[in-house]
Amino acid sequence: MASPIPKLMRALIQPNAAETRLILTQCEVPVPDKRAGEHLIRVHSIAPCAGELLWPKNFPPPKPRELIPCYDIAGTVVAAPESSPFRVGNEVYARTNYFRPGCARDYAIGVVDELAHRPQHLSWVQAAAIPLSSQTAWQALFVRSGVGGFTSGAWKGKRVLVTAASGGVGIWVTQLAKLAGATVIGTCGPENVELVHSLGAVEVINYRTTNLREWAQAPEKKVDVVIDCIGRKSLEDAWWAVKTGGILLSIFQPPEQVKPEEYTGTGVNSIFFVMSPNRAHLEEITKLVDEGKCRSVVDSVWPLEQFEEAFKRLDSGHAKGKIIFDLSLNN
Template sequence: MSLPRTMRAVLQPSASSTDLTLTTAPLPTPERNSTEHLIRVHACALCAGELLWPKNFPPAKPRELIPCPDIAGTIVSAPEGSPFRVGDEVYARTNYIRPGNARDYTIGVTDELALRPKGLSWAESAAIPVSAETAWQILFIHAGIVVDGDTDIAAAREAWKGKRVLVTAASGGVGMWVTQLLAKLLGATVIGTCGPDNVSLVQSLGAGEVLNYRETNLLEWGARPGNKVDVVIDCIGRKSLEDAWWTVRDGGVVLSIFQPPTQVRPEDYRGEGVRDVFFVMEPNRKHLEEITKLVEQGKCRPMVDSVWPLEQFHEAFKRLDGGHARGKIVLDLSLNQ
């Protein structure tokens, strides 16, 4: 197919600046003898805090700072031996070592790509990968409840059965995936925290109890008889994570995707045998394929907060920074073209 010589791209000028600009750039070129695919981007999703990543987590090799790690698009070119063909509709959370996907064409490698779920819009597809894969890796690897990496759903359900789990920011991008996978797939009892406007949403995802963080003090809540949990899954960090330490029973787990939990462990905390976990998700094709199956079976679903044309990236990031999005904020690159 005939390709343009240039494309639109949203660029972060430097690691120390979050003032994005829209520019014109040449198309990326897949490396020869690699697993790189050229992909026409139809939609990409914003990720909370991502404009701070280049400063806090500098890429190993200098690269263009293009945001949006989630992508849904069409394969334009594929390397020899690839399981994907030209024209395949795919989605992924692409690796941080390469520029992101707020551009008309991007690069994705075999081990991070999967065919996107049938029946979804491009925006809904782009809303899935980073949040869902993070949730999957929490529940099937890092929480330590199931055998590391075992994706047998029946075995995982047995392992999680009867567990009480506190999920902070349960209405956020990762939190809503953790909540629905735990409650509807694995059969755990979920206690989710959120703001007053999202209580009904978190209930609909399967949470057995919803705590309005503006009215409920986790320290006090955790001190009440019967409220202790087996696992804390923290998606927000800071004060929320600090207070969540008081909710876990001895021998339990405090896991955060925001920061190492020990950074905010209360000085007078005296719990015993509690394991703390912090990790950064890694794109994984097999995990995304498992999530695709669950979405197509109707066992879990993405949620899109809003969809914006690429040219309105400033408004999209402003919506993200406001902290009140219900689901993912997506850039649709077909709008305004």
């Protein structure tokens, strides 16, 4: 028998958009608007995203709302619209929309277009590490790049460079590009070289000892596609690695912002995009994970009460994979 839904729950709240501190407090459990396709989810695990405490200031929500972080969720449906394909008791995961409060709370809201059935062979913690990173990688490669879909065969023979290949998104770009048939080159620090190789990269560039611009001077090193996950100097140097007519896609900033003044290449299609939660894409990821073809990588697991330490680890930039909050700990 399902446990009754309480009136109050724990929640991490950012008091205002001007400051990045968080407080752990109690607030009322949200009431889903079933006419709008909303489901109430009992949260088991969540994943924060680097820099997200700056979003309310830099990208204010279109409507005023509680500033609750963490939009990656793995949990159990406890209330659903009658027309929904998800029923009470279904185990799901999602990247929820920034327009609504996030999921750093015991109960959160998800809609049909975001939710997917979570991989059955993973823990809640492992599942929460997947939605944002995997969908961003999927959309960068198979939607926004213009090369072709996952099963199109268009990636065979393509050379793909992934910057920050050991980070949350880079891990998935590396795996998915390899599965699609591409030859993958990844950049990372020396401590993560073995990991990036294990994910499918045929060459791993240690950015601390190898300058990407210098690496790309040899014509045979040039790549068809760069998926940049870190921006700034790394993205600037990546311009030199793209073939004429190639694609330079960044999830961090518009590539033109850091295009070198002395760059003389032509025909490069530069793209910047922000992912949109997509149920169909996430269900495809679920299949690949359940088939053992892809995996999530978890850096560390924290109880909600240790949010300050967890966000410090996240902001350090040295996490290998995803930071996860397990809401069953210390509860």
